Amino acid sequence: MKVLIIEDSNEMACSVRDFLVRESYICEIASNFSEAEEKLFRFQYDCILLDIMLPDGNGLNLLKLIKTEQLQTNVLVISAKNGLDDKVTGLEEGADDYITKPFHLPELHARIRAIYRRKNLNGNNLVQFNEISLNTNTLGAVVNGRILDVTRKEFDLLLYFIVNKDRVLSRQSIAAHLWGDYTDDLANFDFVYQHVKNLRKKIGAARGTDYICTVYGIGYKFNTSAT
Amino acid sequence: MKLINKFTLWYLCIALTCTVFSTVITFYSIKSKMDNAAIDRLLTINQIAADKIRSGILWDSSVLGRKVQVQLLNTPMPDKKTTVSKSESSYPGSQKKEYRITVSSFLPINNKNYKITSFGYVIQSEHLLTGIEMTIIWKWILILSLIAISARLVSKIILSPFKETLKAIELFNIRHKKKLQLPATNTREFKELNSFVQAMTDKAVDEYVSLKEFTENASHELQTPVAVMKMKLELLAESAITDEQALIITEVQESLEKLSRINSSLVLLTRLENHEYSTHEPLHFCKLINETLDFYKELLEMKSLSLTKKITSGVYVSLNPMLGQLLLNNLISNAIRHNTGAGRIDVELTHEALIIKNTGAEPNVPTSELFQRFKKGNQSSKSIGIGLAIVKQICDIHQFDIRYTYSNRMHTIRIGFKEINTNFLVSPTSIINSESTVLMPVEPSL
Numbered sequence: 254m255k256v257l258i259i260e261d262s263n264e265m266a267c268s269v270r271d272f273l274v275r276e277s278y279i280c281e282i283a284s285n286f287s288e289a290e291e292k293l294f295r296f297q298y299d300c301i302l303l304d305i306m307l308p309d310g311n312g313l314n315l316l317k318l319i320k321t322e323q324l325q326t327n328v329l330v331i332s333a334k335n336g337l338d339d340k341v342t343g344l345e346e347g348a349d350d351y352i353t354k355p356f357h358l359p360e361l362h363a364r365i366r367a368i369y370r371r372k373n374l375n376g377n378n379l380v381q382f383n384e385i386s387l388n389t390n391t392l393g394a395v396v397n398g399r400i401l402d403v404t405r406k407e408f409d410l411l412l413y414f415i416v417n418k419d420r421v422l423s424r425q426s427i428a429a430h431l432w433g434d435y436t437d438d439l440a441n442f443d444f445v446y447q448h449v450k451n452l453r454k455k456i457g458a459a460r461g462t463d464y465i466c467t468v469y470g471i472g473y474k475f476n477t478s479a480t
Numbered sequence: 481m482k483l484i485n486k487f488t489l490w491y492l493c494i495a496l497t498c499t500v501f502s503t504v505i506t507f508y509s510i511k512s513k514m515d516n517a518a519i520d521r522l523l524t525i526n527q528i529a530a531d532k533i534r535s536g537i538l539w540d541s542s543v544l545g546r547k548v549q550v551q552l553l554n555t556p557m558p559d560k561k562t563t564v565s566k567s568e569s570s571y572p573g574s575q576k577k578e579y580r581i582t583v584s585s586f587l588p589i590n591n592k593n594y595k596i597t598s599f600g601y602v603i604q605s606e607h608l609l610t611g612i613e614m615t616i617i618w619k620w621i622l623i624l625s626l627i628a629i630s631a632r633l634v635s636k637i638i639l640s641p642f643k644e645t646l647k648a649i650e651l652f653n654i655r656h657k658k659k660l661q662l663p664a665t666n667t668r669e670f671k672e673l674n675s676f677v678q679a680m681t682d683k684a685v686d687e688y689v690s691l692k693e694f695t696e697n698a699s700h701e702l703q704t705p706v707a708v709m710k711m712k713l714e715l716l717a718e719s720a721i722t723d724e725q726a727l728i729i730t731e732v733q734e735s736l737e738k739l740s741r742i743n744s745s746l747v748l749l750t751r752l753e754n755h756e757y758s759t760h761e762p763l764h765f766c767k768l769i770n771e772t773l774d775f776y777k778e779l780l781e782m783k784s785l786s787l788t789k790k791i792t793s794g795v796y797v798s799l800n801p802m803l804g805q806l807l808l809n810n811l812i813s814n815a816i817r818h819n820t821g822a823g824r825i826d827v828e829l830t831h832e833a834l835i836i837k838n839t840g841a842e843p844n845v846p847t848s849e850l851f852q853r854f855k856k857g858n859q860s861s862k863s864i865g866i867g868l869a870i871v872k873q874i875c876d877i878h879q880f881d882i883r884y885t886y887s888n889r890m891h892t893i894r895i896g897f898k899e900i901n902t903n904f905l906v907s908p909t910s911i912i913n914s915e916s917t918v919l920m921p922v923e924p925s926l
Contacts, residue, residue: 262704268711333703355707355740358714406778421717423730425737432779447782470726471717 254369255279257298259289259315260331261308269302272358273365286310293319298326299373300365305332305343316346327368329361357426359417366416382415382477384461396459406431407452414465414475423472449473484635488627495623499616507612511605515581518602519564522546522583526596530587533594546598553586553593561586579604641665645674652681654688655755692754699747706740745866749853752803752873762796763804769829772808779816780825790828797897803874810867811836811893818891834895843891847884 823839
């Protein structure tokens with residue numbers, strides 16, 4: 254997948270790139286409006302990460318440009334403005350999703366994949382990993398051909414793990430993914446622990462491999478090399 | 481009382497005082513003038529009579545048609561050559577009392593002393609008064625009617641710049657960031673007022689703009705470095721690290737999380753205070769509350785909390801949808817977080833109010849103080865203590881009445897809604913639109 258990161262903070266753009274490169278994405282960085290404009294006209298991208306506040310222009314204008322030029326791409330808006338209304342404006346202007354700074358990298362990745370699934374793999378809503386298969390439309394999880402009785406949160410959690418497989422997922426990142434960051438410190442990690450525990454139990458009951466392992470002090474990891 | 485009425489009253493008081501004094505002065509001056517004129521005339525008559533006596537002309541008892549009394553004095557001449565006496569007497573043969581002036585002159589004629597006396601009638605004081613009275617009444621009718629008419633007309637003209645200023649102030653909204661336009665005037669007081677108001681509002685607008693800029697900049701400038709730190713830590717966590725380092729990374733991450741949450745909450749509070757979310761549309765509140773409770777279902781189960789719902793259907797509240805979501809999230813997550821093990825939560829929604837009750841430890845500060853920023857019922861809790869301040873602010877800008885009480889081991893938050901005008905609900909499409917913009921706290925990444 255080819256990704257264009259439009260972001261004025263170089264450290265931030267590099268962090269995102271370093272993270273996504275490991276997923277064998279091809280990443281390019283544009284640090285200002287004109288550079289982004291030029292890249293958009295010259296190359297094609299599967300996904301654009303767009304920071305709304307740019308030193309030489311408003312990111313929303315780039316969004317309008319993408320719309321009027323009918324560029325075939327997905328746009329994920331990144332904003333430091335935690336204005337709830339900006340979120341709506343961004344989505345109304347044709348963005349596919351919206352994420353607020355500061356965010357967790359696995360969360361960003363999950364969002365990119367979600368948009369990609371929704372827009373590019375028409376009708377194919379299956380996320381498959383070995384014996385586990387998830388249908389993102391029906392929210393059904395199947396392990397070894399057996400339907401797994403998972404709650405909505407457990408489904409989200411499993412999908413998050415598979416999308417970010419072999420990544421260390423911190424408890425904060427999981428909590429933010431499951432409950433959002435709207436609430437004042439609800440991210441009580443006991444809940445994360447409970448969810449992970451239940452999920453592992455259910456996969457185990459379906460004779461699936463226990464891919465999820467604990468990373469001491471930090472959180473969890475979906476270990477693809479587990480047996 | 482209207483300013484013009486106050487002025488009018490003052491002028492009337494002054495006019496009244498002047499009238500009283502001037503009436504007294506007029507009365508006495510006219511009266512003394514008349515008396516003096518009569519006395520002068522009588523003196524002249526006495527003199528004429530004396531001249532006649534002196535020249536030896538036979539005289540009768542009347543001079544110029546007036547009766548004159550002449551008396552030969554045996555006593556020496558008194559010091560005063562003339563005496564004037566005023567008395568009330570009646571005409572001969574008339575019952576009516578008249579005011580009579582009698583003037584006696586003592587004159588030496590041909591070495592003999594004579595007393596020559598004559599009298600005349602003058603107009604009575606009461607009659608004089610009646611005449612003046614009529615003048616006063618007419619004068620007052622004229623003054624009153626002229627003041628009443630002119631005051632209204634003139635005040636309209638004179639006070640018009642003032643009224644325009646008032647209107648401009650009334651229509652002034654700092655959020656429009658537009659400077660106040662005041663009418664030009666040549667009245668000094670209004671000029672002063674206008675320049676004062678102008679300076680004040682200009683300053684307010686400038687401050688507001690800079691505050692807004694600061695808010696936005698602060699939010700943006702702080703979130704980016706925090707985001708970078710978080711990402712770098714995540715990248716670091718994936719490298720080969722020791723257990724000790726892992727713990728340190730987690731601690732730093734938790735602090736960063738708190739920092740960014742405090743920052744974004746404060747920015748949100750500022751924006752609420754600036755009334756930036758003023759789109760009040762009818763919000764399908766009962767639906768929203770059911771969705772929110774569903775969202776927290778699993779958390780409730782994990783904490784083994786029992787939930788009792790009493791939700792009236794068809795409740796619409798005039799509320800910004802995003803703020804409504806925020807309000808419910810904060811209240812319900814609070815009720816979950818500050819609950820005891822195996823406790824309960826009661827949620828009741830009626831057309832008038834939303835009541836959320838939950839079991840929990842007794843707060844060690846008065847419940848009303850819990851609405852303040854960074855006030856926590858339990859200082860050891862991990863929360864930053866800003867959720868209720870946001871709830872309070874949302875209630876304030878929507879003019880909801882919020883109360884927090886603690887009794888019988890139950891925390892109760894009651895939000896009384898402002899009455900919603902059902903006319904709002906004429907267009908069903910507007911309701912659908914408002915629902916479609918509701919953002920759930922977690923957008924499933926599917």
